[in-house]
Amino acid sequence: MNWVTLLMILVTAWAVVDATRRRVDAPWYFLIVLGFPIGALVYFVWVKLKGPAAGGSVALLQRADTIEQRGDYAQAELLYAHLLTQEPSAAGALHGSARCLAELGRLPEALDRFDRLMQVEPRFRDYQAALEYAETLHRAGRSEDAVDLLRGLVSEAPRPNHRLALAYYLVETGDTDGAQEVLEQVLASPGEPRWTARAEQMLGELEAER
Template sequence: MGALTGITVGLAGALDAFPRRIAARAVGTAGGSLRRGVGRGTGLVVFGRGMLRRWDAARIGALLDEATAVGAQPVSETGLLRRLGLLDAAPDGPHDAEALARLSGLAERDVRLLALFDAFEADTAPFTFRDLILARKYAALTNAGAGWDTIARAVHRVPDVGALAALTLDLGSEGIVARRPGWQGTLDGQGTLGLVAPEEDADDLFDAAGAAEEEGDWDRAAQLYNRCLTLDPSDGVAAFNRANCLAALGRAAEAAHDYARAVKRDPRFADAWFNLARLMSDAGHEDAARRHLSRALTIDPAYADAMFNLARLEYEAGNGVEAARLWRAYLEHDADGEWAQRARNGLALIALERAAAG
């Protein structure tokens, strides 16, 4: 078994280590599957360093909260590479995140966020003695007015971040300044300029498509997601998002095609199976809808919406026993929501029919 067998890895932001398509292949070889963002069933969320070039601190912090809320484990790029066996394990150290924060004066949340962008030797606890020195330097920078994201942007391109422990770090007018006797330089985090890689373009397009989608500009969003797919045909989330936009535009047949494309790229994409089932049901293809909902529940047995919809279809197909089982299962997940009473009404109707049948 691979190190990531059965795990869905969510990718947020572009990776600096290698293009997304190579990451997808490496994760697949390790037994997992790679998907953009945080979705149903995500086990690990990789915080790609490209996020620092495109997202502000608030948006990154919100993603951390979202990942934590759904039980996914946030990891840095280095953390992913270590799980894939492409880097040696982190140096052993004596400090957990709480101790690192307490001994350095750095906020524990800042410790966590900086670790997610490999600003320490270790990408997660236990942290080393050099990490404690770095944390104290970072705490001084935050006290001088630097945000954790400013620090991360400055240091994340340093080849050996542990070497910063031997330097003096100060916040200057042009950014974070590193000094040692006889030398000083600005850690601007810019790196060297080079040709723009197609993967970078794909990430820019994906972000632009997401912004258009949030604004309700479904047509532009669909076009941008289509360009993402031209650059990276393996991107199941781009296909899924494009299908959502096409469905909002009333282009159901095209939407169904892209949902099918999403599940072909990522067979464990439960939300894509669910949305495809909805379109099949709307088109009168009830058997196909039931198969797709069953597939979604096989992937995620706790998918309450899939339970409810499959129960309705089973009832309409005359399978009252199975419909009752599914509605009871739904009520275990949602006893008070908008659809809970409808599930109870369905169970009551089945009970009346049984009583009338005698």
């Protein structure tokens, strides 16, 4: 085996791995594998011409984040969506797109993005994305699903703010006894004063409604 053949085998292997990471359309795999060695070279050229360079993706994500922060959700979502056509599993783009879609009232699409993000990185932004997912589920009339999500979150990371969120959605589903139990768990585990104060406030509100 001469060095040219070896090089083409390596390029083909890289092309298959890269195509899998980018989740390109099926015809590309046929071209890469069955079109050896030309197929891999064609794919390489396509990536360089149309695929996002690493630095370009980072810059575009930062730009989208900036646009989102100033409240132009429609424009930011277009940028996030463009990134996702190139990198479907990019956690930052999935999160940004989900937030923007939720702000725009496009809840089914937002939930799809959040679901994909949870499959890729369920702990994204230190669980902040999971909390936002729960809120979007609630807004979409799926409070029971929000409760299920937060039960899993509390099981994995039993932080006071996670318990408070669970208690809130339990109240929304009518399970006040379950909410009270969760709030008492917050008070039984001394933490930041703000969480303790919030738990006491929520308990007081529950008792006042009975």
